[in-house]
Amino acid sequence: MFTDSATSSSTETILSTRANLDAGGNARQRDVGLKAYNQALQDGWADPRRLHFEGRRAGTLLSGAREACASVFGVTPQEIHFAPSPAVAMQTLVAGVLAGRARVGKTAVTGATERAIILNALAHAQADVHSLSVDTAGRLEPENFSRAIATPGVALAITHHGNHEVGTIQPIAEFAAAAKAARVPLLLDACASVGQIPIASGWDGLVANPADWGAGQGIAIVALKARTRWRRAWPEDQDPLFPGGVSVPAAFAAAVTLQEAEAERVERAKFNAWATAQIIATVQAIDDCEVIGDQDNRLAGTLTFSCLYVDGEALTSEFDRQGFAVGSGSACTSLTLEPSHVLGAMGVLTHGNIRIGIDHDVTAADIDRFCRILPGAIATVRDHMGAGGL
Incomplete structure (x- = not known):
């Protein structure tokens, strides 16, 4: 299929500004x-x-x-x-x-x-x-x-x-x-x-x-x-x-x-721990949002948070629009937008959840930018759902 240079250049520009925060079973190839x-x-x-x-x-x-x-x-x-x-x-x-x-x-x-x-x-x-x-x-x-x-x-x-x-x-x-x-x-x-x-x-x-x-x-x-x-x-x-x-x-x-991956594991774990700490702090500052899972004994690069008055698919699309690939629904089912049976078994909120998996090439600048846009993304989706004032 023919692709003109302008289209190719535009695609490269878009890809260069994106970050993969949906790396669970989906990491960018090294x-x-x-x-x-x-x-x-x-x-x-x-x-x-x-x-x-x-x-x-x-x-x-x-x-x-x-x-x-x-x-x-x-x-x-x-x-x-x-x-x-x-x-x-x-x-x-x-x-x-x-x-x-x-x-x-x-x-x-x-x-x-x-x-x-x-x-x-x-x-x-x-x-x-x-x-x-x-x-x-x-x-x-x-x-x-x-x-x-x-x-x-x-x-x-x-x-x-x-x-x-x-x-x-x-x-x-x-x-x-x-x-x-x-x-x-x-x-x-x-x-x-x-x-x-x-x-x-x-x-x-x-x-x-x-x-x-x-x-x-x-x-x-x-x-x-x-x-x-x-x-x-x-x-x-x-x-x-x-x-x-x-x-x-x-x-x-x-x-x-x-x-x-094994050679980089220790250093990468330090970065991932810092990155998830930034995201957790940002989420915890937003009303009606909670971080799910063990806060101490956890994989540093994996994180899920849930938000009331938010549709997970809509929030995923909003993050995607702003340059971030994230997951929602269940990572453990064949249909990834199904409600998570994992969260259900834990007895926590099963809708409005976002799943983060930090890829090996994600940078500190990517995490800083994600934390900056995160509150606004949630507010935007809540507004669209008529829940902005709740």
Whole structure:
């Protein structure tokens, strides 16, 4: 399609003034990832399962990607698997572990604030779901978890490390100890936490989403400990977990960007903590607005706030008009403007919410500008809804 220079220039100007504050599963692709992807596209275009030179070269790149990911997650390269998406990764992991432990039972212990890909995977696998309630900060109580997982017939436990919507961090070390004592595998949704906080330990299976740290869409990482019993619940294939193979360029880019995200994690966490503190202070100064989630034990780059007398979709559009991409509704459902079941489970306001995920290239100037326009954006939407004087 033809694009004239004026249109191209205008588009570049608009993009240069925008900031991505909707980075959860949607981070801008890192430069190092783009370079890695393009290089692997040239060198690793062949099927890595083929025996000729081109296939072996692609296989070498894929093996290197596995080794790089394994070093970050603290597993062996043989325990790293690449999936086409986090949803497929979670579906396969849940189905495989449930099938492998069918003699034990089919109960799955999980929390009420898990993402839809977990809930859908459990439903499709016909698990008996034991859903645990959370407090108003979105935190699962370790005592409740320990009691539930020790119940006869529990096949697996599954939860997130850091919540994708509100940022609350779960006490995974305590969950892992309880799971080990009960001899029940613990599966971990680490999509939101990788690149923000240190990798948790003690889990048996883990899913991570490279799109959260800037590797692009179309790839997911599964780390499955060799000790974990599982059984194939899908047609046989050369790849035991994910039939059909994987995109070598996507896997290579995921590994390279993971290493960069981990190298920058500590410094970036300091910036994100400062940035969220600025946003929180701004929100708290506005009438009938509240910040959701644990205010201390949280992912520094993830934040949700809710406002009375405001429609979340309208507020998202207003921020978009002023150059900021933000999220609203549920980050945990397939239809992102549905009311958040996470906020509902926490017993907090479920409408008029804005979800912030600070991207890796967001600057202090971006945060300052966002905080300047935030009160006016809320006031504008309230005025349009006839609630300006309330």
